[in-house]
Structures are given as C-alpha cells and as structure tokens.
Amino acid sequence: MTDQDYTLTSPLLNPHADARPLMAVTIVWHPQQARIGEQYVAAEADSDIELSRYAPLFWRPDGDGLPLDHVGISRHPLRLARDAADNVVLTLPASRMLVELNGQPIEQPVRLDAKQIAQGQVLTLGRAIVLCVHWMNRLPAAHAMPGMVGVGSAAIAVREQIALVAPTDMPVLLLGETGTGKEIAARAIHALSRRRNTRLVTVNMAALNESLAMADLFGAAKGAYTGAQAERQGWFGEGDGATIFLDEIGNAPASVQPMLLRVLEGGDYRPLGAARDRQATARLIAATDQQLDGTDFNQALLRRLEGFVIALPALRTRREDIGVLIVHVLESQVWRGALPVDFVTSLACHDWPGNIRQLVHIVKRAALQLQADPNADLRRLIPAPSSVGTAPPPGAPSPPSPPVRKKPSDLNDQDVLNAMMRHAWTIQAAAQALGISRPSLYKLLERHAEIRPAHAIPVDELKVALAACEGDLTRCAAMLKTPVEPLRRQVYQLRQQGGIG
Numbered sequence: 001m002t003d004q005d006y007t008l009t010s011p012l013l014n015p016h017a018d019a020r021p022l023m024a025v026t027i028v029w030h031p032q033q034a035r036i037g038e039q040y041v042a043a044e045a046d047s048d049i050e051l052s053r054y055a056p057l058f059w060r061p062d063g064d065g066l067p068l069d070h071v072g073i074s075r076h077p078l079r080l081a082r083d084a085a086d087n088v089v090l091t092l093p094a095s096r097m098l099v100e101l102n103g104q105p106i107e108q109p110v111r112l113d114a115k116q117i118a119q120g121q122v123l124t125l126g127r128a129i130v131l132c133v134h135w136m137n138r139l140p141a142a143h144a145m146p147g148m149v150g151v152g153s154a155a156i157a158v159r160e161q162i163a164l165v166a167p168t169d170m171p172v173l174l175l176g177e178t179g180t181g182k183e184i185a186a187r188a189i190h191a192l193s194r195r196r197n198t199r200l201v202t203v204n205m206a207a208l209n210e211s212l213a214m215a216d217l218f219g220a221a222k223g224a225y226t227g228a229q230a231e232r233q234g235w236f237g238e239g240d241g242a243t244i245f246l247d248e249i250g251n252a253p254a255s256v257q258p259m260l261l262r263v264l265e266g267g268d269y270r271p272l273g274a275a276r277d278r279q280a281t282a283r284l285i286a287a288t289d290q291q292l293d294g295t296d297f298n299q300a301l302l303r304r305l306e307g308f309v310i311a312l313p314a315l316r317t318r319r320e321d322i323g324v325l326i327v328h329v330l331e332s333q334v335w336r337g338a339l340p341v342d343f344v345t346s347l348a349c350h351d352w353p354g355n356i357r358q359l360v361h362i363v364k365r366a367a368l369q370l371q372a373d374p375n376a377d378l379r380r381l382i383p384a385p386s387s388v389g390t391a392p393p394p395g396a397p398s399p400p401s402p403p404v405r406k407k408p409s410d411l412n413d414q415d416v417l418n419a420m421m422r423h424a425w426t427i428q429a430a431a432q433a434l435g436i437s438r439p440s441l442y443k444l445l446e447r448h449a450e451i452r453p454a455h456a457i458p459v460d461e462l463k464v465a466l467a468a469c470e471g472d473l474t475r476c477a478a479m480l481k482t483p484v485e486p487l488r489r490q491v492y493q494l495r496q497q498g499g500i501g
Helices: 114-119 154-167 180-191 213-218 234-237 254-266 299-305 319-330 339-347 355-372 413-422 427-434 437-445 461-468 471-480 484-497
Strands: 022-029 039-041 049-051 079-081 088-091 099-101 110-112 123-124 131-134 172-175 199-206 244-245 283-288 308-312
Touching: 022 049, 022 079, 022 319, 022 339, 039 484, 114 123, 114 131, 123 339, 131 319, 131 339, 154 180, 154 308, 172 180, 172 234, 180 199, 180 244, 180 283, 199 213, 199 234, 213 234, 213 254, 213 471, 254 299, 339 355, 355 471, 413 427, 427 437, 461 471, 461 484
Parallel strands: 172 283, 172 308, 199 244, 244 283
Antiparallel strands: 022 039, 022 131, 049 079, 079 088, 088 110, 099 123, 123 131
C-alpha cells in the first residue's frame, strides 16, 4: 500500500479532493458550559454567516440546534462575508455590543485572508461569549475515544486515522511537537485494538542508559554483564502479546536500533548474553517530536516504524478545540465555576509552544487560584503574549516573517535565556524563535552561565522544586532554569531508581 491509501479525506459536500473548505464558527466559551464545542458550519463554500442572539443555530452531532441566546449578544447580526478568493470580511452589527477580534476591540470592518481563517480567529462578543472562526473540511462527528478531545477538522482526522489503524497490528509512528498528546493517542490506539485487555508498556527511549539499553529493552541472561545476578525479561518480554509504546524514539541509543529493526523485519530478537532468539509478539507504537529523515537515526528502522504515520497537530493550529479542552481539564478539578471571559480569550489567542500539556497546566493553576480567591488575577499565568494578533485593516503592512536563520555565534547568553523563558523552557520552540537548529541550541545551553543541565541539579534541590511546583515540570524547569525535556528525562530516571517519589 502507498501513503495515499492511508490519506483520509471526508469533504463535507464535495467528493473531490480540491473541494473548498466550509466556514465554521465554534463556541469556545459560553455562560452555559454545556454549550462549549457546539458549531455552526456554513451550508455552502460561498455561504456567508450572520451571528446574532437568535441565529444561527449551533449544533452538536448528537444534539439539537440552539442559538447563542445570551442577553449580551446583539439582536442585529455581525456578518462574516466570504468572497471567491476565500477572504472573509467581518462587518460589525448595528448595535453597541463590544466585539473583540483576537483580544482587541474593533470598531470598523476587518478583512481576513484565507490563511488567517486557517489559523483560527477568536471573536469575543459582549464580553460574554468566545467564538472561533475557522475552516472545516470534515463532517462534525460524535465520538467516544478516550482522551482524544476536539471538534475541529484536525481532531476529527486524527480520530479517523486512529480508528482505522487500531484494529490492525501495523507499527504506528506518531509525529508531533512536545505536548501534542502523542502518549494519549498511543493509549487510544491500544484501547481500540484487539490487545485492549493486555497492558500498554510505555518506554521512554530518551531515559535509557546507553550501556544498559539492550538489557532494558530485550532482556539479558544471568551473568550477561556485571551485576546481572538473575535473568532479566526486558520490556519486550514484559510486552509479550501486548502493545509497546516507544516514546521519544528519536533519542533511542544507537546500540539498540539494529535490534529494533530486526524485531520489525523478522519478528524476533536475542536477549543480551542469551544463546537463543525469542519471538516478539508485541505491537509497536513509536513517537517523536523530531524530524528523523536524513539524520544519524537508522533510516531502515525509520522506514519500518512508518508502517502507519499519524501527525498530531500543534494546538496553535486548532484554536477551535481550546474550549472543549479547557472543559475536559476542569472536569477533573475540585473547583466548580466559570473562568473569566477575558482569560479564556487570552487562552484561545495564545500560541502554546508547549501545546496541550502547557494549556492543561495553566488551566489547573487557574482553577487552584480561583478556588482560593474568586477575584484572582489570572493574566500572569500565561507566559508570553499571543501571536495571533488582530487582523490588520486594508492597506496595513503584512505581519513580520518567521525568524531568519541565524548563526549561533550571533547570539549572546541573554538572547538564549529570554527565548527559553518566553517558550516555557522548551528547546524546540526556543530554537525556532532564535532561528537556529536544536543541536545548535543544545551547544549554547552547555556553555550558558545561568542555564543548568538537568543532570547537574542536586536531587534534594530537585525534590524541593517539584514539591513547590506540585509536580508541574514546566514550572519546575522555570524555577530551576533548566530545559523541560531533559528535566523530564532526569525525573523519570530518578523515579525508576527510587531516588524521588
């Protein structure tokens, strides 16, 4: 089969692949929390949308349609008019209702281009309801897939792909930035597979010790190495007949990559020091936030892992899902209340370098603060300003281009520190902002006077920081001034060794 055999397209009204997407409006926030996630999708590609208190009707796939129906919303319509080039002109209603676009009040018509709509445009009406205007190229669909929350096209597409591949034994490679939910997707695949009654064995490949990685993964015979006083089963032995999730596969030690290839090609492996091969019966799911093509990573292994590839979208590309994600997080919290509308608007406009994981941490902290003080100022919880920005009026200059690639030698320690602080101590996001590669940023971090490597932080200091941050590794990284990814690996290793709880 080719990659095209696994490309899913479910255009709304047009069976052709080049069908124009439809304009949609999703409720990101509403005083009636049950309304969050409801959508209105235009009937035709050329259809305009008029938003008022009583029209249109917003729907869930399994529910009845309802208007916005809030006293703060004007009876006169706000109009979203789409032209043949997929530009959308937003015209204000003939009323005094405050309209904010991406967090900024607007007082005159605004023209949005197709790319801006694709990024999701956040509309706040009457300081009461938050909406997202975006494209839809898939039918809204009800689902019961644990953890895979979202109502937009990107979320629906991921669920479709999971449902397609889960019943098979094909290896799956999950691609996506840190925090996009790769482990949650792996759990969903396992839960929908014929192996659902077995365990999901999760292995953080970045946390494996180079010298013991073979034994950790594939087991070892007694006496195979110094300290091997008994036979070791290894992760593949423990995952017999089950599913093994190899997280951060791009950081797999080079020493184990040939054996992983052997498992995928022939279905067998040999434990360290053993005289006989063993049959591998586990189904493999791998995940990475790295681009592995053309790198030192074993390319034959990469091709085998790519039996079925699912790309998980960054949160900044699916703003329409932020409301239902917030509700999903709040359902697990003790606090029961409504977040301030201006705070939700800020959340919807933020670009989330740490993706869903970062959003979850901030919403949980907001709930804790509001539980202690209903009037708490939540603005400082969001670490950096939004880059969605209010759409410029006609004739305004274009927004700045992404950062130009730079030489690491052009950057000083303060540049690096500022980038890490603004991007939640996430190396990939900071490197992109600085215009350098990840390896180049790693080298700058090694020489930095203030930023510490995670492995150099004393265990007692790490314990204190984890307790102060309630286990939130993003906050902990900021407190300790260390990148969050290596910190996560360090904490994982220490927990495996019993060094921390």
